[in-house]
Amino acid sequence: MTITIGLPSKGRMKDDASAVFERAGMKIVAVGNDRSYRGRVEGFDDVEIAFLSASEISREIGNGTVDFGVTGEDLIREGLAEADKRVEIAARLGFGHADVVVAVPDIWLDVETMADLGDVAAEFRSRHGRRLAIATKYWRLTQQHFSHSHGIQLYRIVESLGATEGAPAAGQADIIVDITSTGSTLKANHLKLLSDGVILRSEACLVRARKPEHEGNETVARITKAVQAAL
Ligand SMILES: Nc1ncnc2c1ncn2[C@@H]1O[C@H](COP(=O)(O)OP(=O)(O)OP(=O)(O)O)[C@@H](O)[C@H]1O
Numbered sequence: 001m002t003i004t005i006g007l008p009s010k011g012r013m014k015d016d017a018s019a020v021f022e023r024a025g026m027k028i029v030a031v032g033n034d035r036s037y038r039g040r041v042e043g044f045d046d047v048e049i050a051f052l053s054a055s056e057i058s059r060e061i062g063n064g065t066v067d068f069g070v071t072g073e074d075l076i077r078e079g080l081a082e083a084d085k086r087v088e089i090a091a092r093l094g095f096g097h098a099d100v101v102v103a104v105p106d107i108w109l110d111v112e113t114m115a116d117l118g119d120v121a122a123e124f125r126s127r128h129g130r131r132l133a134i135a136t137k138y139w140r141l142t143q144q145h146f147s148h149s150h151g152i153q154l155y156r157i158v159e160s161l162g163a164t165e166g167a168p169a170a171g172q173a174d175i176i177v178d179i180t181s182t183g184s185t186l187k188a189n190h191l192k193l194l195s196d197g198v199i200l201r202s203e204a205c206l207v208r209a210r211k212p213e214h215e216g217n218e219t220v221a222r223i224t225k226a227v228q229a230a231l
Pocket residue numbers: 010011012013053054055056071072073074075096097098179180181202
């Protein structure tokens with residue numbers, strides 16, 4: 001059985017992901033020319049590399065097209081319903097750190113916690129004639145955090161595909177859910193993080209699709225061990 005590993009073909013995780021595999025003794029070589037989206041691993045004849053974007057890797061692990069992948073935990077938990085049933089986080093790789101957070105305008109002085117935000121959401125319609133609007137590309141994580149973890153039901157999600165932090169100032173939404181690493185984008189857009197507003201602390205992970213045929217497979221065990229030992 002050939003084991004396929006999805007690695008980032010571009011973006012911020014690409015170089016660090018290749019470096020982890022190299023440290024694990026799994027040197028990746030492109031098949032064909034440098035622009036090829038397929039690769040192999042020296043010394044691992046039954047392993048194939050598929051170069052994909054970080055969000056494609058999450059999707060392909062979810063549907064089992066690839067056996068392993070390197071991507072952010074945020075993309076796994078956002079992209080896959082019941083992620084823990086479908087995938088296993090085999091290793092946390094120590095790069096690509098980013099927190100998915102709830103942030104509100106700085107000038108909302110009396111809103112410091114999710115409970116405060118729940119009060120604002122409850123009164124929003126009577127005060128403003130509409131529901132509290134949240135700009136995000138993290139629909140699933142937002143719904144889990146607001147509806148399930150904090151019992152806040154009165155809000156509306158406004159899909160944002162970029163420059164999410166600008167949405168409140170642009171009048172497209174009231175608050176945001178997005179990733180932050182240094183916090184400088186939030187600050188520049190006059191937004192503040194709620195004290196219990198961290199939804200997920202994400203980093204790059206080696207993720208395995210849970211497949212029955214992986215049970216007892218030596219290559220699967222060897223890849224997992226090699227990467228874990230390289231950290
Ligand atoms: N400062 C940051 N901004 C955005 N993403 C970050 C940051 N730090 C770490 N990440 C992580 O990087 C991953 C996204 O990587 P990247 O932006 O390179 O993907 P991408 O190549 O744009 O993927 P796609 O095109 O599929 O969206 C996410 O898991 C995210 O959590």
